[in-house]
Amino acid sequence: MTEKIKVKNPIVEMDGDEMTRIIWQLIKEKLITPFLDLDLKYYDLGVKHRDETDDKVTVDAANAIKEYDIGVKCATITPNAARVKEYNLKKQWKSPNGTIRSILDGTVFRKPIIIRNIPPAVKAWKKPIVIGRHAYGDIYKNSECFIDRPGIAEIVFTPADGGEKKVVKIHDFDGRGVVMGMHNTEKSIRSFARSCINYALSEKTDFWFGAKDTISKQYHGFFRDVFAEEVEKVRDKLAQAGIQYRYMLIDDAVAQVIKSPGGMLWCCMNYDGDVMSDMVATGFGSLGLMTSVLVSPDGKYEYEAAHGTVTRHYYEHLKGNPTSTNSIASIFAWTGAIAKRGELDNTPDVVAFARKLEQTIIDTVEGGIMTKDLMLIAEPCVAKYALTEEFIDAVAERLTKV
Secondary structure (H helix, E strand, O other), rough: OOOOEOOOEEEEEOOOOOOHHHHHHHHHHHHHOEEEEEEEEEEEEEHHHHOOOOOHHHHHHHHHHHHOOOEOOOOOOOOOOHHHHHOOOOOOOOOHHHHHHHHHHOOOEEEEOOOOOOOOOOOOOOEEEEEEEEEOOHHHHHHHEOOOOOOOEEEEEEOOOOOEEEEEEEEOOOOOEEEEEEEOOOOHHHHHHHHHHHHHHOOOOOEEEEHHHHOOOOOOHHHHHHHHHHHHHOHHHEEEEEEEOEEEEHHHHHHHHHHHOOOEEEEEEEEHHHHHHHHHHHHHHOOOOOOOEEEEOOOOOOEEEEOOOOOHHHHHHHHHOOOOOOOHHHHHHHHHHHHHHHHHHHOOHHHHHHHHHHHHHHHHHHHHHHHEEEEEEOOOOOOOOHHHHHHHHHHHHHHHHH
């Protein structure tokens, strides 16, 4: 094997849970460390370790990204009540992704990986649809309460300058129920809008934003207005680049995107982006074919796969049964982080390695070697699928020959 390529500065590595944790180790052992000499600042974000540290490890990892600029993250569990019982956790810890997003105050851009023999399920789609997801606040930073008796729930705002309180009634409960409070900030919303505009300009792509301002006239309406203000500031730039901006209701955006040939950035509020990125990924073939990067306003980057921990495969793995789990999005998380590290460090050989690995993956799938999820939708059909480790081994073998 040729001499390893030296990566000048560290990358923050965040380990994860279940089947993706197993894949993560295989990727490192077979596709990364044999080729690169790199310093990984390791943080274990597996749910048990998050529980042991009262989730401090997640905060530490996010702060490490702020220090070193680049992070790469494995998929993690966000525990619900069933997971608390399964893993004997102290509580239902918040989403680690949500925590990291709040600390970095970034925008998540998710883009499908296009492979010739994996046609989109949506026949109209010819070009990638990029999801720009606001990565702060809303339901991911909510406060919520179970209501166990009749009473009035209210939102109360107490001004810091001692001014008059604002009190807004939510609901007059006559029995049990639930209540939730959400927030966002003008600073974060403007940062989101500017990030999306900058992405559209850099990629020379049209961009859309959708919300539900007909129902949420103040909360969603504020997002709409901030976007409009930021777009107006660069209207001439957009016009010169031939870029169009469209605002529409989110339900109209969903209908329009299904009929569209693609080739746009779809800017979404936090929850909408969470849902629509999965829809777009599945429409392009598989959740395993979706890249994801969190970009902060001050130039910090966190790369991850857009999918979850593949729990069903993990349970089969624990039984000793073979699995065919798609590792492509997790590998692209690594290549995205490595390429960006190389760009920031001005080390073209590091960037070239990342791009070579990405092309090797595409060539492997187009050569007929793929996991079961892709085999089921491949055109032309392939006779057999590769098991989890077999696919990674096939990529590693091809990589050593290019």
